[in-house]
Amino acid sequence: xxxxxxxxxxxxxxxxxxxxxxxxxxSQFKEVLQRPIKKVPTLRDTTIVNLFFENSTRTxxxxxxxxxxxxxxxxxxxxxxxxxxxxxxxxxxxxxxxxMKVDMVVMRHSASGAPHFLSKHIDVPILNAxxxxxxxxxxxxxxxxxxxxxxGSVEGKKIAICGDIMHSRVALSxxxxxxxxxxxxxxxxxxxxxxxxLESALGVNVTYDIREALQWADVANVLRIQLERQNTPLxxxxxxxxxxxxxxxxxxxxxxxEIVIMHPGPINRGVELNSDVADSGQSxxxxxxxxxxxxxxxxxxxxxxxxxL
Amino acid sequence: xxxxxxxxxxxxxxxxxCHQLIENHLQFEETVLIGLQPRGIFLSDxxxxxxxxxxxxxNIRYGKLDITFYRDxxxxxxxxxxxxxxxIDFSIENKKVILIDDVLYTGRTIRSALDAMLDFGRPAAVxxxxxxxxxxxxxxxxxxxYTGRTIxxxxxxxxxxxxEERDGKDEVVxxx
Numbered sequence: 001x002x003x004x005x006x007x008x009x010x011x012x013x014x015x016x017x018x019x020x021x022x023x024x025x026x027s028q029f030k031e032v033l034q035r036p037i038k039k040v041p042t043l044r045d046t047t048i049v050n051l052f053f054e055n056s057t058r059t060x061x062x063x064x065x066x067x068x069x070x071x072x073x074x075x076x077x078x079x080x081x082x083x084x085x086x087x088x089x090x091x092x093x094x095x096x097x098x099x100m101k102v103d104m105v106v107m108r109h110s111a112s113g114a115p116h117f118l119s120k121h122i123d124v125p126i127l128n129a130x131x132x133x134x135x136x137x138x139x140x141x142x143x144x145x146x147x148x149x150x151x152g153s154v155e156g157k158k159i160a161i162c163g164d165i166m167h168s169r170v171a172l173s174x175x176x177x178x179x180x181x182x183x184x185x186x187x188x189x190x191x192x193x194x195x196x197x198l199e200s201a202l203g204v205n206v207t208y209d210i211r212e213a214l215q216w217a218d219v220a221n222v223l224r225i226q227l228e229r230q231n232t233p234l235x236x237x238x239x240x241x242x243x244x245x246x247x248x249x250x251x252x253x254x255x256x257x258e259i260v261i262m263h264p265g266p267i268n269r270g271v272e273l274n275s276d277v278a279d280s281g282q283s284x285x286x287x288x289x290x291x292x293x294x295x296x297x298x299x300x301x302x303x304x305x306x307x308x309l
Numbered sequence: 310x311x312x313x314x315x316x317x318x319x320x321x322x323x324x325x326x327c328h329q330l331i332e333n334h335l336q337f338e339e340t341v342l343i344g345l346q347p348r349g350i351f352l353s354d355x356x357x358x359x360x361x362x363x364x365x366x367x368n369i370r371y372g373k374l375d376i377t378f379y380r381d382x383x384x385x386x387x388x389x390x391x392x393x394x395x396x397i398d399f400s401i402e403n404k405k406v407i408l409i410d411d412v413l414y415t416g417r418t419i420r421s422a423l424d425a426m427l428d429f430g431r432p433a434a435v436x437x438x439x440x441x442x443x444x445x446x447x448x449x450x451x452x453x454x455y456t457g458r459t460i461x462x463x464x465x466x467x468x469x470x471x472x473e474e475r476d477g478k479d480e481v482v483x484x485x
Binding site for chain 1: 375377378379380383384388389391392393394395396424425428429430
C-alpha cells in the first residue's frame with residue numbers, strides 16, 4: 001500500500017484510499033505519541049527542511065515535532081532574515097538547500113500554487129503547509145481525522161464551515177477532504193466572503209444564516225477572518241461581523257442539539273468564536289492540535305516511503 | 310505444496326509450547342507475553358487462551374507489538390508496510406518478556422521487535438517463541454527458545470501459516 005501521489009500539494013489530488021491510508025497510519029502514530037518514549041527511528045536517515053515564507057505557530061511546531069518524532073533531521077528556514085530579502089528566487093533558494101543533501105521539503109508560502117510550481121523543478125517530495133488562499137492539506141486531514149475520532153466516521157456527517165471561505169485555504173482543503181470522505185458540507189458566512197459558483201463547482205450548500213447552518217450541522221468548523229488577505233474591506237467592522245456571524249454560548253444553547261466546535265487556530269476570540277464556546281466541552285480545538293502531529297507523521301512517513309518505489 | 314503441520318498437529322504443538330512456557334514461568338507473575346503484528350498475533354492469541362485454560366488463577370499479561378516503524382528495510386525499495394495496532398498496557402520494566410511470532414526466518418523482524426520493545430522499558434530477560442523455525446536461513450544471530458517445528462527449506466520456498474479465524478482452517482504448508 002502506498003499513496004497515489006509523490007507530493008502532498010493538496011487534497012484535490014488525493015484519492016479517498018489515500019486519505020484512509022493516512023488516517024490508518026496516523027492512528028498508529030497517535031499510539032506512539034502516548035508511549036513513554038514518543039519517538040520511532042523510521043526516518044533517521046532522512047533530512048527535512050521546513051521552508052516557511054509566511055508566519056506560522058501551530059503548523060510549524062507541529063511539523064517539526066512530527067519530523068523529530070520520526071527520527072528525522074530537521075532544518076528550519078524562515079524568509080525573514082534569509083537571502084530572500086536580498087532578492088534570491090524561490091528556485092535558487094531551494095536548489096541551494098537541496099545541494100546540502102536534503103530529502104524532503106515542507107513549505108508554506110503566501111503565493112497560491114508556489115509548491116506546485118516548485119514540484120516541477122525539484123525531485124524530492126514536497127508537503128504543502130499552506131499556499132496562499134489555495135490549500136492547506138494537512139490541516140484538512142487532521143480536521144477530518146478529528147471528526148472521525150469524535151463521531152466514529154466522516155461519511156454522512158454534516159459539517160458547517162463558517163466564516164471567511166473566500167480567503168481560507170483551510171476551507172478549500174476541508175471541502176475537498178470531507179466531500180471525498182462522503183460528508184455533507186455547508187459553507188456559511190457573509191456573501192462577500194463566499195466565492196460565487198462555489199455551490200455548483202464543489203457541490204457544497206451555501207447559506208448566509210449562521211443559525212440555520214448550525215441547526216443543520218453535526219460539526220461546525222469555524223474559520224478565522226483573514227484580514228491580512230483582504231485588500232478591500234468586505235464587511236463593515238469586526239464588531240458587526242461578530243454580531244452577525246460570531247458563535248457564542250447563547251447561540252449554541254438556543255439550538256435543539258449539541259454540535260462539535262472546531263477551529264484551525266489562531267482564534268480571534270470575541271470575533272468568530274467567543275471564549276465561552278472555544279473553551280467549552282463541545283470544542284475539540286486542542287484535540288485537533290494533538291492529532292496534527294500524528295497526521296503529519298503519517299503524511300511524512302508515507303511520502304518518504306514512496307521515494308524509492 | 311507440502312503440509313508441515315495439519316490442524317490436529319498444530320493444536321498439539323501449541324499445547325506443547327504452552328506446557329514448556331509453564332515449565333519455565335510457572336504462574337507468569339514476572340513474565341509477560343508479547344505477540345508480533347500482524348501474523349504472530351494469531352499464534353499469540355491461541356497461546357494466551359490456552360494458557361488461561363491451563364492456569365485459570367494466573368493473571369497473565371498479554372500485549373501486541375507492531376514493528377513497522379522499526380524495520381531496517383524502510384526506503385530500501387521493498388515497498389511500504391501499513392502499520393498495525395500496538396497495545397501494551399502494562400510495564401515491561403524488569404519483567405521476563407516472551408516474544409511470539411509464527412515464522413522465524415532471517416531474524417530481521419525479531420531484531421526490529423527487540424528495538425521496538427526496548428522503547429517500552431528494560432526487561433529483565435527476553436525469550437523467543439516461534440511456531441516454525443526455518444533454520445540455516447538466518448541473517449542475524451537470533452535463535453528461538455521455544456520452537457514448534459524446525460524445518461529446512463529453500464529460499465525460493467515460502468512457509469504459509471493458515472488460521473481458522475482468517476483462512477477457514479488450521480494448517481502450516483510449504484509452498485514452492
